[in-house]
Amino acid sequence: MTSQTIYETVLAAPPVPAHPTTQVPFMAEILFTIFLGLPVVVGVFFAIKHLVTGRGPLLAFCLIGGGFACLFEPIVDTLGLCYIREGATLTTFSSMGRDFPLYINFVYIWYVGGLAYLAYRVYSTGVTRKGLFQLYLIDVFINIFLESPGVLMGAYEYYGPQPLNFWGLPLWWVCVNPIMPMTAGALIYRLTPYLPGWRMALVIAFIPMADGIANGATAWPMWTALNLDAPLVVTHLAWLVTLGLALTAVWILSFVVSRPDDEVFTTSKAALLKAAIFGVPDDRRPATAGVNHVAARHKPVADVSR
Template structure:
């Protein structure tokens, strides 16, 4: 048999886009599940405004809401299908409809965790600490997404690597880079964001979303859209994982301090200090260059 040159050079077909409809119960439960942390974040954002702590947390949450416009882009490239026919559709893009829970997850995972990362960097973090933050965000991502895929609110298709229960774990290697990059931008630029310029934080969040996905996910996007074998997509995942770890390493040069300049090093202590602040009796021990809490 003779193969035509056009056939040899032709790219394999991209996997067919699913058409499964959104289960009503899954949408309701998943929306409530993701809406609770948004409500908590908004409560504290308003509290910060009323107590004079400033609008930074609110700016981060608004930036997360704006960053959800990246969802149709990463879904198309990464072969994720948010099931359509939802009762609470909030926006449409790339020929797809997106339900309310997509807005919620971006508000608190991308925007809220960006604020948390900023607080951690401001309190002081070591190289080991920033990698611990990355691992923590990986597990938060697994926790927030697993109910959605298990209930059928959305699905991944094509030759997805590490897809053990419907959530391809290459995604959770990429996603934490978004809030960590945004937190680093805020940490370094906040002293220059006086007055109305604080609103630029809203733009930092989707900017970090684009930086993180474009810098680390492209090997997986390429492999998935070749409709290739699982062997190739697993190799692509290793490259994406390497790029994600490299991104964390790069951020360490931006935000990290030597071990002897960091007061709090335990994982629980780092998170508690970021949420509740540094204990008053510990403040004199902190280095003078620690950024002010906002």
């Protein structure tokens, strides 16, 4: 590679590329829709089961909220230079001059809404500050797993001077996305004691609110760099700032949801997720932490929301 080519690749400031117009391959769309739809089917099954068995509507509200949160997709795509390829067979809505297929609805329903419920369950089970950062890392890898097939098959693409773009998925995105369900879970954890009866439906609004909070708080350095005709070296520096803001967001959340080490009995990542999904026996529930003293005074509401 010549010095001129290196300069053009790393230091030159290319113009922000025009929005692509590539059509989505039919098979890529269908396979990716099925891939992202399966977790939705599982989530809906358990949401209905919770309603039938008296465990309450919280999971259903989280999934519904995730469905509404997908309306943020055209905003983050425009600012973050992501192109959901058009011409989809299963287009569900249009916004900002772009069409969005069914798989976008699916991914928001289970990644933002479903993982928000799972985060709430983790917080309720009891999590240390270290455990919260481990949950963040788990959500990062979940994000990589769910997005990689889509970009590799050509269902959508990222364009412009994206940092850490090794196989079509710029990894700065996966630093931001986990903050959405983690923040939504924190809102649910702290506020459900104040939401008896029909007020619990406000959880539907918490999910898109958390989406906006997470993206606005952490992604703005990347949005700015990507839309300033910045060279690749600048967008990599912007990624470091975004990563720092994301980790700061997790640290802030730890003051809201984490508990001291001596009050948490489930510490391994596998055991924590198992407890969050299947519950914890009463004799192993952690002592009520200071941050959750409100929930202790409203135990009937907390029981309904499990």
